[in-house]
Amino acid sequence: xxxxxxxxxxxxxxxxxxxxxxxxxxxxxxxxxxxxxxxxxxxxxxxxxxxxxxxxxxxxxxxxxxxxxxxxxxxxxxxxxxxxxxxxxxxxxxxxxxxxxxxxxxxxxxxxxxxxxxxxxxxxxxxxxxxxxxxxxxxxxxxxxxxxxxxxxxxxxxxxxxxxxxxxxxxxxxxxxxxxxxxxxxxxxxxxxxxxxxxxxxxxxxx
Numbered sequence: 001x002x003x004x005x006x007x008x009x010x011x012x013x014x015x016x017x018x019x020x021x022x023x024x025x026x027x028x029x030x031x032x033x034x035x036x037x038x039x040x041x042x043x044x045x046x047x048x049x050x051x052x053x054x055x056x057x058x059x060x061x062x063x064x065x066x067x068x069x070x071x072x073x074x075x076x077x078x079x080x081x082x083x084x085x086x087x088x089x090x091x092x093x094x095x096x097x098x099x100x101x102x103x104x105x106x107x108x109x110x111x112x113x114x115x116x117x118x119x120x121x122x123x124x125x126x127x128x129x130x131x132x133x134x135x136x137x138x139x140x141x142x143x144x145x146x147x148x149x150x151x152x153x154x155x156x157x158x159x160x161x162x163x164x165x166x167x168x169x170x171x172x173x174x175x176x177x178x179x180x181x182x183x184x185x186x187x188x189x190x191x192x193x194x195x196x197x198x199x200x201x202x203x204x205x206x207x
Contacts, residue, residue, distance in 0.1 A: 007071040008051040012078060015047055016085045019095030026086045027094065027200040044078040051076060090200040091175040097201055101172035102165070103179045108188055110179065110195065121166045127159060135167050142174050142202050164206055178204045 003010050022032045022040050032040065052075060055068040085092065092098055100112035124131060134150060141147035152160040168178040179192065186207070196203050 001069060001071060005071055006074070007053070008073045008076050011047060011051045012076050012081060015044070015078060016081060017094060017098040023086070023089065023094040024198070027089045028198045029200075040082070041079060044082055048076065048078040051078070091173070093175070093177070093199070093201045097177055097199065101168060101177055103177065105179070105181055105185050105188060105192070108191075110192075113180075116169075117162070117165050118169060119162055119166045121170050124159060124162065124166060127163070131163050131166075134163055135170070138167050138171060138176065138204065141204075142171060142176055161206075164204065168204060175201050176204065177201050178206055180206045183207065 022036055025032055025036070052073050054073055055070045058064075059068045096103075096110070096112050100114070102113040102116040103110050104113055105111075121131065121135065130152075134152075137147050137150060152163070154160055165178070168176060179196070181189070181192070189205070192205070
């Protein structure tokens with residue numbers, strides 16, 4: 001109910017964002033095995049039926065003496081929606097990368113930044129040439145073209161971090177994600193790269 005009151009839509013969205021064996025394999029450029037595909041179709045059919053369960057049916061099955069707050073349902077084609085999602089994993093991602101664009105390391109594990117700075121490029125003033133260099137290099141990364149590591153330097157408060165976050169916000173819809181590391185976390189870099197190497201999205205590692 002906190003989403004939009006539509007149970008069918010909620011369950012479909014959770015399904016599409018799921019990090020599972022088929023999504024991971026497809027994201028790595030591998031085809032699911034026939035057995036994996038058959039199981040996927042079976043589970044999607046079950047979820048399609050589960051998405052039609054009403055609050056009245058839940059209340060009746062449990063024998064509740066008081067009414068359950070109602071929610072909307074609608075028949076949605078889970079199989080077709082999931083196949084479409086698999087074709088667009090490189091832009092939309094899966095798991096926590098589907099719902100968030102910025103991440104950090106906490107106790108060695110990736111966690112999403114739930115309230116990131118929403119700054120956009122058009123809000124920044126000055127350093128236009130430098131900012132365009134960062135943006136152009138990042139667009140090349142997204143396009144699969146040669147892209148360089150970038151060192152930003154300057155006095156504190158001149159907008160280095162803000163520039164990177166603005167570019168990440170602008171290009172998140174094209175499959176870009178940002179992972180921030182502190183200097184004292186650099187020893188975790190090899191493990192982080194292993195964690196991200198099979199992911200179809202593109203990542204900025206921001207130190």
